[in-house]
Amino acid sequence: xMQKAAHIFRLYFYQAWYSYRSLFxxxxxxxxxxxxxxxxxxxxxxxxxxxxxAGLNDPAYIIIGNILLMPATNGIYGISMTVGNERQFGAMxxxxxxxxxxxxxxxxxxxxxxxxGLVSVIIALPIALLIFKVNISQVHxxxxxCCLVILTITTTGLGFIxxxxxxxxxxxxxxxxxxGQLLFILIGVNFAVSQLPRFLQPVSNFLPMTRVILATxxxxxxxxxxxxxxxxxxxxxxxxxYILFGYTLFRIIERASMSTGSLDSI
Amino acid sequence: xxxxxxRLGWRQMDVQxxxxxxxxxxxxxxxxxxxxxxxxxMILSHAAxxxxxxxxxxxxxxxxxxxxxxxxxxxxxxxxxxxxxxxxELIVGSPTSLRRVEGxxxxxNILAGLSSMxxxxxxxxxIFGYDFSGVNVTGIVISMLFILFALWCMGLFLANxxxxxxxxxxxxxxxxxxxxxxxxxxxxxxxxxxxxxxVSAVFPIRWGLEGLRESMLSATFTPHLFSRWLLALGISxxxxxxxxxxxxxxxxxxxxxxxxxxx
Numbered sequence: 340x341m342q343k344a345a346h347i348f349r350l351y352f353y354q355a356w357y358s359y360r361s362l363f364x365x366x367x368x369x370x371x372x373x374x375x376x377x378x379x380x381x382x383x384x385x386x387x388x389x390x391x392x393a394g395l396n397d398p399a400y401i402i403i404g405n406i407l408l409m410p411a412t413n414g415i416y417g418i419s420m421t422v423g424n425e426r427q428f429g430a431m432x433x434x435x436x437x438x439x440x441x442x443x444x445x446x447x448x449x450x451x452x453x454x455x456g457l458v459s460v461i462i463a464l465p466i467a468l469l470i471f472k473v474n475i476s477q478v479h480x481x482x483x484x485c486c487l488v489i490l491t492i493t494t495t496g497l498g499f500i501x502x503x504x505x506x507x508x509x510x511x512x513x514x515x516x517x518x519g520q521l522l523f524i525l526i527g528v529n530f531a532v533s534q535l536p537r538f539l540q541p542v543s544n545f546l547p548m549t550r551v552i553l554a555t556x557x558x559x560x561x562x563x564x565x566x567x568x569x570x571x572x573x574x575x576x577x578x579x580x581y582i583l584f585g586y587t588l589f590r591i592i593e594r595a596s597m598s599t600g601s602l603d604s605i
Numbered sequence: 606x607x608x609x610x611x612r613l614g615w616r617q618m619d620v621q622x623x624x625x626x627x628x629x630x631x632x633x634x635x636x637x638x639x640x641x642x643x644x645x646x647m648i649l650s651h652a653a654x655x656x657x658x659x660x661x662x663x664x665x666x667x668x669x670x671x672x673x674x675x676x677x678x679x680x681x682x683x684x685x686x687x688x689x690x691x692x693x694e695l696i697v698g699s700p701t702s703l704r705r706v707e708g709x710x711x712x713x714n715i716l717a718g719l720s721s722m723x724x725x726x727x728x729x730x731x732i733f734g735y736d737f738s739g740v741n742v743t744g745i746v747i748s749m750l751f752i753l754f755a756l757w758c759m760g761l762f763l764a765n766x767x768x769x770x771x772x773x774x775x776x777x778x779x780x781x782x783x784x785x786x787x788x789x790x791x792x793x794x795x796x797x798x799x800x801x802x803x804v805s806a807v808f809p810i811r812w813g814l815e816g817l818r819e820s821m822l823s824a825t826f827t828p829h830l831f832s833r834w835l836l837a838l839g840i841s842x843x844x845x846x847x848x849x850x851x852x853x854x855x856x857x858x859x860x861x862x863x864x865x866x867x868x
Contacts, residue, residue: 373776373779381783382782384782385791389792390649516630523641523642524648529645
């Protein structure tokens with residue numbers, strides 16, 4: 340029993356480490372920084388100037404929102420790439436042919452992306468708060484940290500789903516990008532969800548990150564656990580549903596590929 | 606000479622359209638990404654209490670963004686894709702110069718990008734009721750030609766510049782958004798801090814865009830409008846000269862060192 344648990348544990352971290360190193364498609368620190376921070380940083384500035392042009396003079400809302408979206412680069416794009424590239428690089432057939440248990444194989448892809456996303460947001464958020472002189476004397480630091488951990492974990496659900504979809508379609512990366520960019524609109528990154536047209540507001544409730552971004556903003560305003568607990572519980576539930584759905588989708592695709600031999604032909 | 610020139614152009618553009626432009630990824634760059642940025646602009650405008658968004662910047666600016674994004678992701682990858690697919694040797698070995706082939710391909714990339722602009726204008730007219738009364742239609746057409754020329758020169762420049770390194774793909778993330786940011790695709794350049802406005806002056810697209818916006822907001826030809834066109838033309842030509850110089854360097858490097866696959 341212990342031996343089996345140790346085997347699964349080891350497999351989980353091996354998968355996590357090797358998939359992070361080899362399948363996130365960066366080979367030098369420079370390419371890591373450009374691919375991870377290039378688009379998010381410049382699109383954030385773009386939104387800030389668009390808001391200024393519209394007549395909104397406080398950029399803090401947009402900057403905090405976009406920083407909280409940073410883990411999505413890892414959680415959605417990174418995980419989707421590590422799953423999808425497995426097939427593109429020709430390693431998926433070997434992986435599916437191995438007797439290794441699937442849960443650590445699949446879910447292991449998230450571990451270092453969660454850590455990477457968490458470190459990014461933990462570094463970037465205080466810098467932004469200092470630059471924009473946001474009063475943080477009332478902020479409950481442990482609660483803020485809790486929000487950030489939940490944020491980086493729940494983001495991965497969409498990454499698992501998009502990774503599985505990229506096994507079904509050679510245009511999977513395009514779908515991942517579109518979903519990633521729709522988050523600029525739907526989850527309260529650049530403006531409050533209440534600003535969305537009425538028919539879109541319910542969509543936000545079914546997406547990961549919506550609640551935790553709102554909760555984090557409230558924590559930054561000095562709100563305590565009792566006021567955000569419902570949001571965080573909701574976020575954890577939504578995140579779990581997405582992660583389980585992603586895993587189930589992967590298993591369905593795996594079984595279908597075994598019976599039809601179609602994985603490499605799509 | 607001219608018949609073979611046009612046949613070459615037609616064939617190159619046909620192949621480029623089929624193999625590298627007509628795919629879902631490019632379509633997303635032409636239509637979905639600009640639409641998302643336009644929607645963000647509209648909601649921000651609504652949140653600021655404006656009754657309607659500025660169509661010239663928020664909607665039609667999205668079309669310019671689609672043209673630029675499409676160009677960045679097709680032209681900068683052109684030579685790299687040839688190298689990866691093994692067709693670079695065949696092109697360099699053929700009597701037609703790489704420069705000429707790249708010229709036609711970039712032209713097609715830009716013409717395809719026009720669909721993004723057309724989509725944005727249609728959205729502005731059909732959905733938001735933008736009307737062309739009081740605009741300088743001739744000025745708009747001339748400004749668009751200058752923008753297309755500017756994009757073509759920059760596309761050629763980027764295709765050759767990024768042929769030097771296998772890591773060129775990583776630079777794309779540093780090209781797409783910063784250009785949109787600096788050239789004021791979705792807001793007037795005056796919104797930017799003064800030092801950023803100075804940086805943006807080296808890009809011809811900025812001047813072409815200023816001409817386009819001026820033509821959309823006023824029906825008259827002014828010396829200011831002509832100065833924007835002249836700046837767009839002059840800086841585009843400078844980029845073209847740089848592209849030709851780089852193109853020579855790429856060719857020399859390939860022929861002298863025989864390191865076609867190592868560039």
